Amino acid sequence: MDAIYVIFFIIIIVLLITNNNKLNSRIGELELKIIDLKNMIRGLNVPKPTVENQKTVIEPEVDYVVKPVSEKAPDIPLPPPPKAKEPEIERHIEVINDPFSNIRKTPKPEPVIEEPRLSFFERYPDLEKFIGENLINKIGIAILVLAIGFFVKYAIDNNWVGPAGRVGIGILCGGILIAIAHRLRNSYKAFSSVLVGGGLAIFYFTITLAYHEFHLFDQTVSFIILIVITCFAVALSMLYDKQELAVIALVGGMSSPFMVSNGSANYNALFIYLITLNAGLLVIAYFKSWRVLNITAFGLTVLVLAGIVYTLPVGAYQISFTYITVLYLMFFLINIAYNIRENKKFITSDFSILLINTALYFSTGLYLLTMMHDEQFRGLFSASIGALNLLFSFVLFRTKRAEINILYLLIGITLTFISLAAPIQLHGHFITLFWAAESVLLYWLYQKSSIKLIRLVSLLIWIAMLLSLMMDWSQLYISQDVRFAIIANKGFITTVFSAICTWVLYAFASKSHENGPLISPAIYNYVAIILLFCSGALEINHQFLNRYPATDLNILYLMLYLPAFVYVFCLITDRFFTTKMSRGVIVGIYAATITVYLLLTPEFFSLQSSMFIAHTADTSHFVAHWIGAIFILLIFYALIKVCRVCFQAYIKPISWILSAGIVLFLSLEICLLSNLLFYTKGTTMDHIETVYIKTALPVIWGVLSFALMWLGMRYKIRVLRIISLTLFTITLVKLFVFDIENIPAAGKIAAFFCLGVLLLIISFMYQKVKVIIADDGEPKS
Structure with a gap:
């Protein structure tokens, strides 16, 4: 029975799909067939539907009315059904009496309407508007002007009109275009403006041809006519309220003198x-x-x-x-x-x-x-x-x-x-002073007005000031023959003033909170520091080269000025300025100062030798070197403090580098001091230095090793103890391999005695504090 229902459902669905227009007329026929099926089913022995079957059958909602049909259904006698089973059979028939319920409940999917593809100008309506309203009419008026020109040329070539007639045709054509534009000025403003421009262009070219080609007017009359055309164009631009016409009038007016020029x-x-x-x-x-x-x-x-x-x-x-x-x-x-x-x-x-x-x-x-x-x-x-x-x-x-x-x-x-x-x-160096002051003034005006153009001009003028300052340096300091007053000279004053103005720019820029500054305020700060340093360095270098030529005293005093400037400036900045330099920059400045000083140490030996032997300069100048050495020691101390606080993660490599630098610095400085103490006319500098290297240097390294060992134990810094032992090892190897020969007995005894005592003390220290160093903690700050 289920197969019969499925077949009928398929038939009905096919009929609905293939012939939707005749559905209403055939509903009646289908109802008759359903009644026949009911009568046939009543005569059959239908088993009682189980609970499972009832669960799978969905009771439809009958929400339609069957229309009456013209033909009457034939009466077919049916056998009486069993009374006991009638309610269940009738209920079962009610459950399945609407085979269209699923079709009616399932909404028919709406057809997907594909949107038509937009054309190029529909996707870019502004481009279409530009082409249609602006570009085409300008091309059109240009083509029209050319057409008129070709027509006039054709007429001229065939001698249809004379010179006066030719000029008249041009003026008439320009007038017609302007008249048409005036007629259309209210309805088609843009188009009328183009027509007016074309008419004015025809006027200008016609009068120019009348003067140059046909000589109908002299230069004065032609010029006056062109001025009248320009005034007419200005009046039209004001009448139409069109800026384009005013621009055309301006171009024509500017071109008029050249249109009627005769070469004079x-x-x-x-x-x-x-x-x-x-x-x-x-x-x-x-x-x-x-x-x-x-x-x-x-x-x-x-x-x-x-x-x-x-x-x-x-x-x-x-x-x-x-x-x-x-x-x-x-x-x-x-x-x-x-x-x-x-x-x-x-x-x-x-x-x-x-x-x-x-x-x-x-x-x-x-x-x-x-x-x-x-x-x-x-x-x-x-x-x-x-x-x-x-x-x-x-x-x-x-x-x-x-x-x-x-x-x-x-x-x-x-x-x-x-x-x-x-x-x-x-003179030229005043330009630098002016540009320095102007850059500050313009930046102040920018802060008051918020006009970014002024800030850009301030930056450009500041850069120009730096270039001008370098040119001043090349002109003032390149010659050693010109002597300037000390400090009170244009080179020093100009550089200091430029540094001050640059620092004021830094102060302005650091206080402003605008978005996207052209350069970082820190650049102004660093440049100001460099300029301030250069003011003194250039002054010292020039004055000593000029007043003490061929003595190299300029290097001696520059190496006093460099560490003194760096230490004092960093100290003042750290204590008295709220805006401080970053620790990384300070470490870089300290390290660079020490490196430059150590690299120039051979110059100190050469200068000392020339003072003692060649008497190129008084030995009292060498006091400047010892003062510079004191500042280098202060810089070492400041550098150690900064690294202990800010660079704990890199404390091991920093400790090795600093220890090596201190050992090298003290070794060289004590060598210079020994030369000063032991030099006599009967001894040579080479002999003094040789004795120092073989006898005094091992003792110095031993003392430094002991100092490193004591610091390592005192602050429980293992790396310092390792450095100390390494330096002791190097000292012993040097002493027994290189220094044992050709040294005086007294020096040999002193070196071995000092090293032996130091080694015993260190051994005792290790035994004394072995419990402490067995478990190193964090180094004390």
Whole structure:
């Protein structure tokens, strides 16, 4: 029976899938067939359904109504079912009487509609808008202008029109384009602007051809016509409120003098024209915030002036200086007019143009003064620029409409050029002083205004100061024949001032909390230390080379200055400054100082020998060496303290290195001391040193070994005891292998006696404290 139901379910599903449109009409027929099946089932002996079967059958929810059909079902007589089994059979039939329940309950999956692939311009709508609204119309107007040009050329080649007619056709075509643009100005603003630009271009080229090719107008008339076209373009730009038209007018106006040029240089007329053109630009800048126009005007004017200034005749320098001053003032007003009128905020481009305008005016003025042989007025010229900017800042401050940043900028320019007057008027090393002060001033202005451009300029000027300082060193200290006053000379003062300014920059930078500084404040600090050190080192080196030539005393005093500077500076920094250098840097400085000192020890022996034998210098100068040696001992002590506190993880290699350095240092210094004590005219330095190496040196090493052993036992540092035993071993090997021959009996007795006593003492110490050293703890701090 289950197989019959499955077959019918499959048939019904196939019919539903293949013929959904006829489903409603066949529902009635299917109901008739179901009734027939019921009648047939009643006549069969159906077994009682078990509990397991009932669990597997899901009772459907009948939620549809069977529509009546036109044909009446035939009555088929059925045998009466057994009464006892009827309820169970009927219940079973009710359970399975809806074969469509699973189909009705299972929702039909919705068909997946694949979205159509977007086109390139649908994915980039802004690009489509740019091409459709901007690029195509500009290409179109360019093609149209070319077409008109080809048509006019064709007409000219076939002699259809004369020269006047040709010019008229060009003007007519340009006028038609402008008229069409004016008609479309409200509905199609961008398109109308392009048409106006094309019309203006036709006007410019037509008048240029009329002058050069057809000679219909002379130079003056052609120039006046071009000026009228420029004024017309400016009026249209104001009417349409289009910056693009103003830029076109500007380019056309700048090109007009060259369009009607006949090769002769009329500098006065050209300067007057540039001033007139920029005066119109000043009027526009007062009413419109068109920064692109201002930048374009500034750039084109600078290009034109660059070609003019360097080709001026001798007699035109003075009047050109006046014209350039007027243009400088005009561009200053152009770039502040609208912002002051509307009380708007200045942006980076505004500050950039103001700074570049001032710098170019200053450099051009210096050039013109030099060409006029009036170099004595360069300092006055620099001070006048500072005074002029001070006047500007005062006027803007009184108006109370200027942004605070522009006031800071003008004050910075004022101080800069007033300070620059002295170095320009005097000598080159004052440039270094000025740049050092200016870098500090600009960084202070940056902190007050938060204008990042000023911080960048401060960094660039600081770098320029360092380069200028190195040039000063090469000029001042390269010659040994020029004698300077001690300390009170331009080289020392300039270097100290540069170091102080650099340290002030470090103080400013370390207090500021801006994101992404250009350089780390620590760089300023380290450079300031280096400059401060160089100020004294260069002074000592130059003074001794100049006053004591061919004596090498400069090395002696430099090796006093180096450890003294390092020790005193690190001591002051550690005790009196809140911002301290890192311990790693301090260790590096100490180690480098000791290394340089030890590497130059052969020079000390050579200098001592020349003092005793050749009498190149008084032996009293060697006191500077002993003072330097005391500072080296202090540096050793400070280095040991720092390493014990901060570098416990590397205490073993550090102990070996420091022990070796101390042993080497003391061995060499005591050798120099023995030379000083035992040298006489009857003995040679080689003999004294040989005796010292074979007799005194083993004793010294033995004493040092004993000191290391005592420290190792006192502080329970095993590595020091190992170093002590190693040094004892080296001393014994040296004594029995190399020193036993050719030494005096007294020296041999003294060496062996001292070493023997030291070894016995050490052995006793080991026996005395063997319980303590058996289990070494952490070294005491």
